[in-house]
Amino acid sequence: MNLLLATLAAPLATAGLGALPGPRRPKEVVLVSGLATTFALAIATAGRFLAGETPVAFDGALRVDGLSALVLVLTAFVGLLSGLYAVGYLERNERAGFVSAKRRTELLALVPAYLAALLLVAVSNNLGILWIAVEATTLASVFLVAFHNRDTSLEAAWKFLVLGSVGLAFALLGTVLLFASGQGVLGEEMSALDWTRLIAHASALHPFSVKLAVVFLMIGYGTKAGLAPMHTWKPDAYREAPSPAGVLMAVGMMNCSVYAILRVHLVSKAVLGPEFSERLLLGLGLASVLVATPFILIQWNLKRLLAYSSIEHVGIMAIGFGLGGETAVLGALLHMTYHTFAKPVAFFSAGTLAQLHRSSDFEEIGGGTLGRTPVASGLLLLATLMVTGSPPFGLFWSEMTILKAGFFGPQLAVVAVFLAALVLLFCGFFYQVGRLTLGPDTKPKERAVLPERLDLAMGTTLVAAAVAVVSAFYLPDSLVALVRAAVRVVVSA
């Protein structure tokens, strides 16, 4: 069987089995082994690519080049972490009596289904398939946002779905316009929406239609990526989604929507020259970084804090791609890679902290958590060092690479503002987490705190932290090769 199709089928089968009724243990084993298989298959697919093949399926509608291979492996990695954490998460919640068996089935089915849709995004070579896959990710994740069925979760789910649907309607309009621009040149077959063909026939496309299409597509997929000003669903959804789903949104969804944006960027570059979409990306990226700054400074909830940090990071990537040039693109793709390693640690430790305190609001958790839940708080501090881009961790190097490229380029003013915002964000994030973990003990007296235990969720967090720390000093050669191949895809077109 085609290796690429197997990679997509594995999480789908896991989701199908997860939806069946049954006792807990076997279903959990199925989930974890299914996601581990998916990760192994994704690595194997990327390995095929590194060996010089280009894995394809369905007449080239699915195709793995350097960029796809990188996003595929990173997303499957997060999927595995999310699955492991989900098992621990359910165990904790069921002990506390928060989650019924029905909800458990929901989580066990939706997490792998969400992952399957994300992986389909990563390997699509066709704008139509891409749209269908992104819409599928939205539909798979909306009930994850509404998971706890509180007033606030319904509000978040409604915003998430309505805003996401508007974004996707825009993306669909862009897709149709791009299809229209190639009429008479590319024909009416499915393959008229393949980027490989769109880029190959760039000079024959109708430029105005392409321009209009690029704007709609960027806004549309930018909504899913959480670029400002289309980011407003993100803080709500992150706060309400259970942590295993949150990490898939924060890393998997973000990587995949950045992938979609990049594909649009490449078509735009081939047809209209680099300036048009680079300006657009630079504007959206800078807006995101600037919007995140004040909200991090005044934040009142731990998970919303992580959401604004996500908005910041997607903005940084957009700025990197918007600056263009090999160094900046390398920085942006490294940023995606390191962010994939660092963010799960932040999500899992924050999730544990919130679960033990039964709230993610700063006021209800109270300061000085290091004394009450030392392991989770310590891990959160470590994660803070990583996601704020402190040396020696990876995100510091990727940010430096982007800044370096920027300072040697023509967009000096943009880079200066960007740097100032980065410094403020660093201080703001540290201030918030420092107050929470290190400050004086201000826990409200009436609130009880559950004791920490070394369960599967905590174990997953420790493993994720170890991977993230090691990644700062050592990346496997094959991963570096994938990043380099992805850079070539983005730069060469």
Add this chain to the structure above:
Amino acid sequence: MIHDFVILCAAGMLVSVFLMVGQKALVVAIRLYGVQSLLLGAVGIALGLAQHRPHLLVTASLTIVLKAVLIPWFLLRVIDRVGIRREIEPYVNVPASLLLCLGLTVVGYRVSLGMAGASQGIAHQVVGVALSMVLIGLFLMVTRRKAITQIIALLTVENAVFLVAVGATSGMPLVVELGISFDVILAVLVLGVLVHRIVDRFESMDTSRLSNLRG
């Protein structure tokens, strides 16, 4: 001849959106959406017959079955169950809304002028109607409060996109079109389920009550 018919139907769709803006009864809005989808289907069938494109006939009949019949039926059932009939006073009152929408139509047409000279002669007119519908749909979304109105506005935007697909191209590839239709149906079902849950919790489907999450 065939082009005149297509443009007539497209104009009819634009009129249906203006009528939506102009009144507050939810049932009427849903029926208007049904009529709009029927016109979209008619465009598809006319072009499919005139240009001998069987796959356009398939997607046009799909549009009529799903969007002119099934989705309106489903939405009518939802409002019947939750027992809410009228939109309360919108954020912007009706006469002002109509004037603003007129302005949005001008914007939509102005942008579409750049499409003149694209593959087919009527492309820019159809794109003009579609862009206006997109803008008015978004306007409806931000100024109306009921969850159902927001769903209808979303579906109107989606119809506008299909109008471009049928009118300005010769129809999207069948696989893509089927995938999109499937996703849209699923989205409507999910939205319906959410409306139920929201009404259960808040005893209202007024989305302005969904305002606990800020900052």
